[in-house]
Amino acid sequence: MRIATIGTSAITSDFIEEINASDRAVFVGTLSRDLERAKAFTEARGGSRPFTELEDLAASNEVDAVYLGSPNALHASQALACIAGGKHVIAEKPLGANEREARAVFDAAEKAGVVVLEAMRPLHDPAFVAVRDLMRNLGRIRRADLHFGKYSSRYDEILAGKHTNIFDCAMATGSLMDIGVYTVEPLIELFGAPESVLAAPVLLDEETRGLTHGPLDGSGVIIARYADFVATLHFSKITNDRLPSQIESETATLTFDGISVPTWARVEHRGTAVRAAAKQVHVEEGARTEDLELPQVPNTMVYELSDFCDAVDAVQAGSDPLDAPAGPFGNVRHYRDVTLASLALMDEARRQMGVSFPADALASDAPEAGER
């Protein structure tokens, strides 16, 4: 499969590294509005064909599929252009600025008969599958806390009064979209869509609004409510969250590190609870602990690339795109549904947090489907 990329970010570079390491994919070249930049980036990574126009890339018969590593706000329009040119698409998370954008992309892909997949690393990683398998043996789950918080060097830029795409409503970014999405999608994969959510942001200071084009979250918390348990999502780009993620059942507690790339997991089976008092904070009889190292590779993008190749191969062999296998959790349809449910959750969370993007205004201005 011949893959072109859009974007010259570090993450695009990491993805191309995996294309070059794979015997199933070939790197064709990258798109950049600046020809010299497109050439240099493409050549340095063994590509042959730099692009400066999206239309040329979408129409190129040298390209079978496109990886989108561009800013969030551009994913949907770029995906639509590539789909219109018959290309399969793998897009960085989140696939669109909101659920409406993502739905438009998936609808177009369905009509065009191509594969669209979101590059959500944990949902393609055997280490996360191992966590899911551990979770299935916990018994009745009552609480979950998923954590991803990492101080971003781009926040230094904001504090220095400089614009950055990573904190900009016009780019559909901020802590929920860039980091929180790594807690939302595993939540949806593990537990399905919640009955309701409660969300609270830590907004960047008002003085930065000129840079961020509106109120924007530097950090935040979401409570996801289910029939008989509750989950909490913690995300941040302005602090370092040092806690592992945790899933608590009535009989055991599962903890695991880095939700985007888990490397270890621990299951603590409780013993028989012994009555506690002021002097005995926690006493149990018969408790036991299991520690597990999870499978690791240097670059976990290898898995999403491989799953994307599987899906495209299946389509080229005659499969309906939605039925094509797309990773350890299911087919393209399943991954699409997780992406859509995740964006729907994030749309509602942003509404409660008071964080809106230009793409949201379009949605509310647009006529209802029946009125078109």
Next chain:
Amino acid sequence: MRIATIGTSAITSDFIEEINASDRAVFVGTLSRDLERAKAFTEARGGSRPFTELEDLAASNEVDAVYLGSPNALHASQALACIAGGKHVIAEKPLGANEREARAVFDAAEKAGVVVLEAMRPLHDPAFVAVRDLMRNLGRIRRADLHFGKYSSRYDEILAGKHTNIFDCAMATGSLMDIGVYTVEPLIELFGAPESVLAAPVLLDEETRGLTHGPLDGSGVIIARYADFVATLHFSKITNDRLPSQIESETATLTFDGISVPTWARVEHRGTAVRAAAKQVHVEEGARTEDLELPQVPNTMVYELSDFCDAVDAVQAGSDPLDAPAGPFGNVRHYRDVTLASLALMDEARRQMGVSFPADALASDAPEAGER
């Protein structure tokens, strides 16, 4: 100071152990409706005077102060009776079933010129003061997560179809009141009252309603919103929460264990953030970590007893009770205000969680103050 106790619980026993170890207090005896029980419990702990009637205890001139280790729902009425008899009162947390009850107790104490203090262990513990001191040096705080979750042997009783005071709306108990309060009061002490809260419970199964006398929380989560940061409180009596508590600033992350009795703390100062990509989950230059062991004693009730003695001594030496020193964080007035703000927060959280107590119905049925 001659102290009697109400209740024959394990925690009451632990408190009497500290009375007996102190050269500032003497254990007089305990109240139990069952005379044999009152006698046996009192004698086994070196007391001389068992009580079976609250009125006798309140009127006794052998008693200067009373410790309340009874179920939450009884704290306010018992405290009011003791105050009416001129006794100083130290009551287990929470001091009342709701803010209205606690306010009535504090108002009566103010009129009677006696000390009322809530036995909230961390707010009297040097280990928690050390955590507060570490927090003050973190710089700009953006997020906090406070955790207390411990599987209760009493939940085994509920699952076996037996009634227990610890899961009973009529007793004003449940996970927030019994365990969550240990996260709420430190929150208020460290950060003050939040601007608003969002709360979600994990309710016990509907089949248990006959035992619990209404919807009751086995676990839950509260988000507390402040002007420029957000805190999350996690509490549970039906699971084991294995995470430490955490306070995140823009430059450092403080973690510490067991909020009711912290024994260690860690401060991780971040270095210069280095741009991350798929291959580099977290890279920093110049980060450093401080680990601290916190001061520990076998029974942390020693501190609240000592602070209570200080307050009563000051009053006996002529101080106004509200101005009397009551612990490392301030005077009786300060501790009163923390208790009231905490109960106000819990009242609102319970309202959102759909958990109500008989004492709440009294409040809404009662005439407005101006109508009396």
